[in-house]
Amino acid sequence: QCYKSVHRVALLCLNILRSFTGATLVPTMKFKMMTFVSLSVKQVAFSASLLDQGGLFIGPFNTQITLIFKRVVTNIGNAYNPHTGIFTAPVRGVYHFEFHIFGHGGTPVGAYMFRNGDKIFIAYEHSTSGELSASNGASLLLEAGDQVSVRLLTGRRIYDNQAHHTTFSGHLIFTM
16 A cells, blocks of 8 residues: 555656656666666757858749758757758747848848748848848747748848858857
């Protein structure tokens, strides 16, 4: 009877820890006592720029395209995919993202931040001459598996080169 009570309390503690930390907790039975073998909170952070080398205009296009930031400076937790341009949340938590876009006058620069296909925020700038830049950021509550990306607006053009003007970054603030 005592064992059943201890077991129920241990399972309750397991669920409470899992809800607060988002951690993977693995119960094991040893001498009829529950011990927690694994408690790890994910560390997640990435920063990437559009191009690895050279200089290139991207756009304008007749449709929105997901920007693929190829020069990855940091990718702790490997949640950012440099082949697709998509960040996938490994754990439930609050994440902060920023994106910066750059261009030259004549064609406006503009991009949206998306979460699971839904527009979150826009960065946009238009000038008839000179250089342009626009930025935005957001703190988002994400579920494990949620995806965040940056898409170039239809009819807009951006630029990047070895100075790495156009960037996308994010990090986990805390788990939920």
